Amino acid sequence: MKYCFLTAAVLLAALTNCTVKPAHLPSEPTEDDVILHAWSWSFDTIAANMKEIALAGYAYVQTSPANTCFVGEGAGLALFSQPGDSVMGKWYYYYQPTDWKIGNYLLGSRSQFKAMMDSAAKYNVKVIVDVLPNHTAVDHTAVLPDLDAAVGGHDKLFHANGFTDITDYNDRYQCTTGKMGGLPDVNTENPDFQKYYLAYVNDLLSLGVRGFRYDTAKHIGLPSDPLDSLAERNNFWDVATGRESVDGVALALPADSLFIYGEVLQDLNVKEDEYAEYMLVTGSSYGHALRKVLEQGNFDADSLLSWHHKASPDRLVTWVESHDTYANEHESAALTDQQIRIGWVFLAARQHGTPLFFSRPAGSTRQNYWGRNRVGARGNEEFKHPEVVAVNKFRRAMHGQPENVVKANAGAVAGVERGKAGEALVNFTSEPQSVDMPTSLPDGSYAANGAEFTVISGSLKGTLAPLTSYILYAK
Numbered sequence: 001m002k003y004c005f006l007t008a009a010v011l012l013a014a015l016t017n018c019t020v021k022p023a024h025l026p027s028e029p030t031e032d033d034v035i036l037h038a039w040s041w042s043f044d045t046i047a048a049n050m051k052e053i054a055l056a057g058y059a060y061v062q063t064s065p066a067n068t069c070f071v072g073e074g075a076g077l078a079l080f081s082q083p084g085d086s087v088m089g090k091w092y093y094y095y096q097p098t099d100w101k102i103g104n105y106l107l108g109s110r111s112q113f114k115a116m117m118d119s120a121a122k123y124n125v126k127v128i129v130d131v132l133p134n135h136t137a138v139d140h141t142a143v144l145p146d147l148d149a150a151v152g153g154h155d156k157l158f159h160a161n162g163f164t165d166i167t168d169y170n171d172r173y174q175c176t177t178g179k180m181g182g183l184p185d186v187n188t189e190n191p192d193f194q195k196y197y198l199a200y201v202n203d204l205l206s207l208g209v210r211g212f213r214y215d216t217a218k219h220i221g222l223p224s225d226p227l228d229s230l231a232e233r234n235n236f237w238d239v240a241t242g243r244e245s246v247d248g249v250a251l252a253l254p255a256d257s258l259f260i261y262g263e264v265l266q267d268l269n270v271k272e273d274e275y276a277e278y279m280l281v282t283g284s285s286y287g288h289a290l291r292k293v294l295e296q297g298n299f300d301a302d303s304l305l306s307w308h309h310k311a312s313p314d315r316l317v318t319w320v321e322s323h324d325t326y327a328n329e330h331e332s333a334a335l336t337d338q339q340i341r342i343g344w345v346f347l348a349a350r351q352h353g354t355p356l357f358f359s360r361p362a363g364s365t366r367q368n369y370w371g372r373n374r375v376g377a378r379g380n381e382e383f384k385h386p387e388v389v390a391v392n393k394f395r396r397a398m399h400g401q402p403e404n405v406v407k408a409n410a411g412a413v414a415g416v417e418r419g420k421a422g423e424a425l426v427n428f429t430s431e432p433q434s435v436d437m438p439t440s441l442p443d444g445s446y447a448a449n450g451a452e453f454t455v456i457s458g459s460l461k462g463t464l465a466p467l468t469s470y471i472l473y474a475k
Contacts, residue, residue, distance in 0.1 A: 031314055034392050034395060036062065038379070039358060040091050040375045041359070042377075043112040043115070044112055053123070054124065059125070059126060060127070061125055063116075063128070064094055064107060065129070065131065067200065069106065070139060075105050087374075096135075097132060097135070098147070100199070118208075127209050127211065129211070133188055133193075133197050134185065134219045143157065152190070157193065159177040161173070163185075169267060176228075176234075177226075177228040188236040189234060191246050195247050195249050215263050217262025220236050221234040222275065237279075240260075259354075261354075264282055265284045273310040281311060282319075287322065290302075297412070298410075299407045299414045304405070318355050320335075320358070333366070337380070339467065351418065352403075387468075391469065401421045409433050412428055415439070422471070423439060424469065425469065427465065427469075429466060434464075436460070439455055441455045441460065443456055453470070
């Protein structure tokens with residue numbers, strides 16, 4: 001999580017021998033699923049839209065942080081207010097914990113969270129919750145008494161280095177113990193903190209949560225990282241993923257029955273492969289490469305055949321854009337909804353990674369990124385656009401089929417073949433593209449998204465409309 005301001009339970013057996021694996025269904029781990037990031041949607045809003053989320057082909061919905069948080073700007077509910085706005089607020093206050101209990105003023109109460117979970121169970125959608133044990137609110141005096149008492153006092157809540165600003169993000173000591181963007185760094189190695197935090201996680205699991213996104217994961221030390229002077233061992237990830245218990249408390253469910261991934265944004269000295277031993281990690285560099293292709297309208301603008309990551313692609317959560325690339329420096333916000341769709345179709349059609357679809361604000365335009373500018377509201381309609389739904393369902397239908405990525409028309413068009421069972425075609429450009437390209441599809445005529453294609457002797461012919469995708473299934 002980058003910032004635009006200053007700058008219960010069933011104990012595990014044999015914990016130390018657990019193997020951490022990506023998990024979708026405990027009996028059948030796959031890479032067929034897609035995640036909807038319901039960014040800044042309230043618990044009530046997610047519950048009300050759960051049927052549509054399921055019908056659109058999402059196996060998971062990811063919520064924004066559910067923890068007690070700092071109340072800023074008069075508890076206003078603007079996504080991002082400017083001086084003089086009638087409604088004040090900032091979306092990022094839910095990334096400023098003041099306690100580890102379910103419920104906050106931005107997204108809803110514990111009872112509303114439970115109602116959302118009941119809706120998810122009804123429609124067989126699994127819920128991932130964004131969690132952020134790395135830091136507290138900028139105003140650390142807002143931390144609530146229960147948290148201070150649980151960790152042995154306010155001074156025991158933070159690293160010794162926790163109030164020193166990070167000046168070099170590639171220095172692992174600074175990165176894992178220092179203050180990021182004005183946010184004091186929590187002593188995640190304090191066993192009392194670990195126990196208190198696990199109580200929160202296990203409460204979420206008791207309500208049916210089946211996954212976690214760890215915000216700022218690269219800012220929490222690995223066993224190989226330097227120790228803060230107040231830490232004896234860098235063992236947070238062993239505790240968080242159920243390899244260890246702390247004072248008799250452990251993760252309430254096996255890690256391999258959950259979908260756990262960390263926001264490990266890539267940089268020069270990030271231990272991507274070591275983090276990937278504990279959990280899935282974010283493929284941020286691949287997202288950057290894909291956005292470059294979309295901006296230039298050319299498959300050859302960057303390498304999309306490489307995953308740009310030390311970890312194997314089955315350990316990656318992928319995206320076209322994230323809430324950070326959209327909401328912070330607006331790196332991806334200028335891309336049109338059409339471009340995002342095309343990128344999503346290409347990404348979700350691929351065999352590996354677990355793609356996450358970011359829900360942009362309702363009413364947003366390329367001139368007004370905040371749209372109607374309200375926390376709690378549903379995002380725009382793109383999460384259920386027919387092209388998005390088509391590829392979500394294609395991905396699941398192509399279970400186990402190997403991929404082959406092909407291009408045509410000097411990179412204007414790309415196809416993702418999945419064995420001989422189907423193919424996704426995308427036109428990256430704002431011009432129609434007539435293609436005559438190799439394919440593994442059987443001979444025959446194919447209709448998709450208002451267009452007709454023919455395959456004869458391994459050659460696919462047809463015309464793709466500008467910035468449009470087509471899903472073809474084998475006859």
